[in-house]
Amino acid sequence: MIRMQRRTLGRTLVAAALAAPLLPRAARAQGAAAAWAPTRALRFVVPFPPGGATDVVARILGERMQAKLGQPVTVENRTGAAGNVGVENIVRSAPDGYSLLMGTTGTLTINPHLYRNMTFNPATDLAGVSMAFATDHVVVVNPSVPAQTLQELVALLRARPGQLSFGSGGNGSSTHLVPELFKLAARVDMQHVPYRGSAPALNDTVAGNVQVMLDQLPSALPMIQANRVRALAVTGPRRSSLLPNVPTMAEAGFAEAQATSWGAVMVPAGTPAAAIERLNAVIRESLAEPATQQRLVAAGADAVVSTPAELAATMRSETEKWGRVIREARITVN
Structure with missing residues (x-):
């Protein structure tokens, strides 16, 4: 995972970052994913109401992805059950690259410890595309x-x-x-x-x-x-x-x-690798833009990118961390 925001390049992240330069990796990913290109609008689900940090970042990122993909990227706010409603909407969507989720620390790594009646598992029913931000x-x-x-x-x-x-x-x-x-x-x-x-x-x-x-x-x-x-x-x-x-x-x-929250772009499990690679490349390109970074900084967020494998490792580490907090604080929901 690579933090893009220059003022905090040295900060400790929620998972270990790989130090390979951004642009060569992005170029390689773009070349490998050239076979997939969207032909219609994409949905970008935010599992919280408008105005929150997740929504703010998703709209900034979605705008730049739209410009690069040549198709509309429409942000949808689907709320309820601490984000589970929005996450499940993506889990149940077709795995075709057209349905995206802005997942968060809470929805991806905390909720599985709290909601015993969840009908999905973020670790297996979603596929990671890239980290997007940390706050x-x-x-x-x-x-x-x-x-x-x-x-x-x-x-x-x-x-x-x-x-x-x-x-x-x-x-x-x-x-x-x-x-x-x-x-x-x-x-x-x-x-x-x-x-x-x-x-x-x-x-x-x-x-x-x-x-x-x-x-x-x-x-x-x-x-x-x-x-x-x-x-x-x-x-x-x-x-x-x-x-x-x-x-x-x-x-x-x-x-x-001390704690840092983060957001990551996810898709339904089973989404073709070519689509994930193309989306990863576009996210990297979007978050590498100085103007995009400046907008995120002004909003209080740091741009962060990763490979799908790095994102999976982050999810495992954070799931373990917050599970300990939930047990020690004796937090229950249902």
Whole structure:
């Protein structure tokens, strides 16, 4: 997996990256996949509502893929069950290269530990095309919360266990599990309030209906910049250039709460290898464009690419990691 965003090339990723240069590999993939070219519109399913980080990145990427493929790439928001509704829609779609999913940490590696009644397995019923992006989370609070720093928030939570609540994009989403990791690291208790996506959860944090959220940076950034919520810490290994005055979890004394979320383009299992190779090449080309990288950076995301094999390794590693968090935090959904 290769992180494309220059300001964070040295950051630790969720899986080991291969160091081969991007353009030669992309050129090889493009040449190998020249036999497949779409002849009609492609569907790009986002399993969360519009406005969240996953949706923002999918629309930026979809726009560039459309230009390169010469066919429309239409983003569809199919929500419900912490993203499972959208994922299943792609699992049940024809494996012909025309149905894509923007999978996430939550939908691909967390939900299988939480939903025992899932009728599909992301590891076997989907095929990876490429990683697409990685984002840090950011701890935000409603301005009415009397905490100016993360240490002050922890002190408040310890003084009032279970009295404050945090919003998430749904049970099992990354915006649910990253706060659970923080709770374990900081030894605090907050009530979880799940929503149908991170955008409505953030709206309720702004409104004060919930007090805290560990949202992905792309979706939280506009509210932070508008002073609608207060940012206390970012979860990545380094400070964000977009929030240079906001410390990391490690700087605040909670290194064990470090976490990065990611998104990856997936297709139904059984999709022809030629289609996957062509889509992988187009994703690489799109994310290599400086203008695309700048748009992602402005949204708080880092462009990341990978081979299908690297993506499969990432999914295995992340599935193991978040399974441990779920067990230790004793999280259950059904």
